[in-house]
Amino acid sequence: MSHSSPASSEITFVQHHDDGTFKKTVRKVTIILSVVTIIELLCGLAIFKLGHGSHVAVLMIKGLVTILSLAKAFYITSYFMHLGDEIRNFIMTIIVPLLLFVWFIAAFLIDGNSWRTMKNTEAGSKPAPTEQVEKGVAPGAEK
Amino acid sequence: MSSAAIPAGTKWWSGGKSPFNLSYGKMMMWYFLMSDAFTFGAFLIAYGTTRFSANYWPDPNHVFDSAPFIHGGAPLVFVSIMTFILIVSSVTMVLAVHEGHNMNRKGVEKYMLWTILGGLAFLGCQAWEWTHLLTGENAVLVNGEIVEMATTVKVNPWGDVVPGMMHNGHQVTTPGPVAFGGFFFGITGFHGFHVLSGVVINIIMYIKTRLGHFDQRGHYEMIEKAGLYWHFVDLVWVFVFLCFYLI
Structure with a gap:
C-alpha cells in the first residue's frame, strides 16, 4: 500500500x-x-x-x-x-503554556471560597435562618 | 514514540525546514486549539468560582435524571450515552486519519461518514436534553405561592426542597441559584456549537475526499487537521462531563 x-x-x-x-x-x-x-x-x-x-x-x-x-x-x-x-520542542510549546491552568484554577476557586466565607458573616448578606423557606428563597441564591 | 525516527544530528533551527517538523497549517491548528482550551477553561473556572461561592448548588444527579422514555430517577444514564457516542466518533476519526496516511480514499470516506453520524447523534442527544430542561415544569414556591417553573437562563426549579410540602405528588422546591441555567446552557451550548462546526468541517472534508482533492495533492493532511479539531471537541466534553454531571 x-x-x-x-x-x-x-x-x-x-x-x-x-x-x-x-x-x-x-x-x-x-x-x-x-x-x-x-x-x-x-x-x-x-x-x-x-x-x-x-x-x-x-x-x-x-x-x-x-x-x-x-x-x-x-x-x-x-x-x-x-x-x-x-x-x-513542539510538545513543550503546547504543554508549558497549559501550566497556566494550575494558577488559574487554584486562584479562582480559592477566590470563590473566600467570597462565600465573607457572605456568610454578619457583615455580609447572611440570611436569617428562618427567612429562607418562608420567602421561598434558596439558601445562597443571589438577591 | 518519535525520537527514534529523527535523523541523527538534525539541526532544527538551521533554516530551510520547519523547526517543529510540522506544516504551518497543522502547527496553527494546535495553537488555535490551545487558545480554545483557555476559552473553555475560563468558562468552566468561572462556573467553579460561582459554585464555590454559593452555599447551595443543585445536585446534578437530581437535575439530569431523565432520558427518553425514562421520567426521572435515572441519573447519569443519558449523559453516559452521549459520552460514549463522542468516544466512538473519536475512534472512527482516528481510523479515517490512518486510512488517509495509507492513501486509501474509500477507507477515509467510510470512516468520515461514521464520524459525521456520531456527531449528529451527539447533537440530537443534546437537543433532547435542552428541550427536556426548557419545557419540564416543576412546582416551585415563590413568595408563598406555588408556580410551575422550567430551567432557563433566568430561573430554575433546582433549589432546596420545602420540607413537607407536596404538589401533585411531587416535592415542592425553592428557586435554584440564578447562575445555574446560564452556566449550563452557555457552556454546553458553546461545546455543542463546536460539535456542530466540527460536523460541518467533517462534511466538507468528506466531499473533498470524494472529489479526489487529496489524492491530487498526494496527501490527506486536511483530514488530520479536521481530526485534531474533532478530538479536541471530545477532549472538552471530558471536562464538561466532569464539571456538570459528575461533581
Whole structure:
C-alpha cells in the first residue's frame, strides 16, 4: 500500500505506523478510555448514593474523578491527536503554556471560597435562618 | 514514540525546514486549539468560582435524571450515552486519519461518514436534553405561592426542597441559584456549537475526499487537521462531563 507524501517540503520526516501497531494502539486506547469512563460513572453513582454533603468521602471521590478525567485527556491528546509523535520542542510549546491552568484554577476557586466565607458573616448578606423557606428563597441564591 | 525516527544530528533551527517538523497549517491548528482550551477553561473556572461561592448548588444527579422514555430517577444514564457516542466518533476519526496516511480514499470516506453520524447523534442527544430542561415544569414556591417553573437562563426549579410540602405528588422546591441555567446552557451550548462546526468541517472534508482533492495533492493532511479539531471537541466534553454531571 502506498504512503502519503509529506504535506510540505519543510517537513523532515513523517511518522508512519504500520497497520498492525496502529490497530493495537487504537484498540488499547479505546479500551482504556471506555474503562475509565465506566469507573467515572461508578464514582458518580457512588456520590449519588452517599448524598451530596461535603463530607470527606464525597470530596475524595470527586478528586479521584478529576484525576481520571486528566488521564483521559492525556490519552486523547497523546494517542488520538498524535501529540506524542511530534518532536519534543513542539510538545513543550503546547504543554508549558497549559501550566497556566494550575494558577488559574487554584486562584479562582480559592477566590470563590473566600467570597462565600465573607457572605456568610454578619457583615455580609447572611440570611436569617428562618427567612429562607418562608420567602421561598434558596439558601445562597443571589438577591 | 518519535525520537527514534529523527535523523541523527538534525539541526532544527538551521533554516530551510520547519523547526517543529510540522506544516504551518497543522502547527496553527494546535495553537488555535490551545487558545480554545483557555476559552473553555475560563468558562468552566468561572462556573467553579460561582459554585464555590454559593452555599447551595443543585445536585446534578437530581437535575439530569431523565432520558427518553425514562421520567426521572435515572441519573447519569443519558449523559453516559452521549459520552460514549463522542468516544466512538473519536475512534472512527482516528481510523479515517490512518486510512488517509495509507492513501486509501474509500477507507477515509467510510470512516468520515461514521464520524459525521456520531456527531449528529451527539447533537440530537443534546437537543433532547435542552428541550427536556426548557419545557419540564416543576412546582416551585415563590413568595408563598406555588408556580410551575422550567430551567432557563433566568430561573430554575433546582433549589432546596420545602420540607413537607407536596404538589401533585411531587416535592415542592425553592428557586435554584440564578447562575445555574446560564452556566449550563452557555457552556454546553458553546461545546455543542463546536460539535456542530466540527460536523460541518467533517462534511466538507468528506466531499473533498470524494472529489479526489487529496489524492491530487498526494496527501490527506486536511483530514488530520479536521481530526485534531474533532478530538479536541471530545477532549472538552471530558471536562464538561466532569464539571456538570459528575461533581
